[in-house]
Amino acid sequence: MKHQLITLPYETDALEPVISKLTVELHYGKHHKGYVDTLNTLIEGNEYESMTLGEIVKKAEGKLFNQAGQVLNHNLYWLQFGKNAGGEPQGKLAEAISKQWGNFEEFKKAFNTASTSLFGAGWVWLAADEEGKLSIESEPNAGNPYRKGLNPLLGFDVWEHAYYLTYYNRRADHVKDLWTIIRWDVVGDRYENPKQY
Numbered sequence: 269m270k271h272q273l274i275t276l277p278y279e280t281d282a283l284e285p286v287i288s289k290l291t292v293e294l295h296y297g298k299h300h301k302g303y304v305d306t307l308n309t310l311i312e313g314n315e316y317e318s319m320t321l322g323e324i325v326k327k328a329e330g331k332l333f334n335q336a337g338q339v340l341n342h343n344l345y346w347l348q349f350g351k352n353a354g355g356e357p358q359g360k361l362a363e364a365i366s367k368q369w370g371n372f373e374e375f376k377k378a379f380n381t382a383s384t385s386l387f388g389a390g391w392v393w394l395a396a397d398e399e400g401k402l403s404i405e406s407e408p409n410a411g412n413p414y415r416k417g418l419n420p421l422l423g424f425d426v427w428e429h430a431y432y433l434t435y436y437n438r439r440a441d442h443v444k445d446l447w448t449i450i451r452w453d454v455v456g457d458r459y460e461n462p463k464q465y
């Protein structure tokens with residue numbers, strides 16, 4: 269099947285000033301689109317052509333894994349944001365966070381530390397196992413916890429292309445601000461209704 273670039277559920281300036289219009293235009297319109305296009309080229313006429321995106325992420329290696337992983341990662345990334353978002357998770361996800369880290373502030377602190385200490389390019393994920401137990405997963409490059417059977421709930425892209433135009437080298441400041449655009453209803457739904465990708 270041919271993979272499609274997702275449609276953003278908001279305008280390109282909706283995430284200002286945390287993710288600038290120009291960053292969305294480049295990060296979504298060039299980088300993300302580029303991963304989708306290259307993925308489609310790489311699966312043409314081989315066994316991966318009939319697989320879902322998630323199946324490719326679980327099975328592929330090397331260049332194909334990198335492209336498929338980045339498509340899934342960015343799909344999850346853009347859809348977790350929104351205008352006038354932020355705040356705190358509710359319901360079952362909030363309970364699970366408190367169980368694991370004591371409270372939301374401690375969880376954020378741990379997530380920020382993981383995001384700033386990841387060396388080079390990669391992703392930091394909040395993920396759940398089959399029992400709903402949460403963990404923070406640091407993944408280099410195109411990594412996604414979906415590959416090891418976990419449910420990816422929330423992902424911070426710490427590649428420089430995600431923040432450099434606005435924050436330059438200040439990754440910690442960008443990560444701190446990302447919390448203000450998180451749609452916890454979306455993240456909570458991923459937790460309560462695990463999806464196959």
Ligand SMILES: [Fe+2]
Nearest residue numbers: 425427429430
């Ligand atoms: Fe990215």
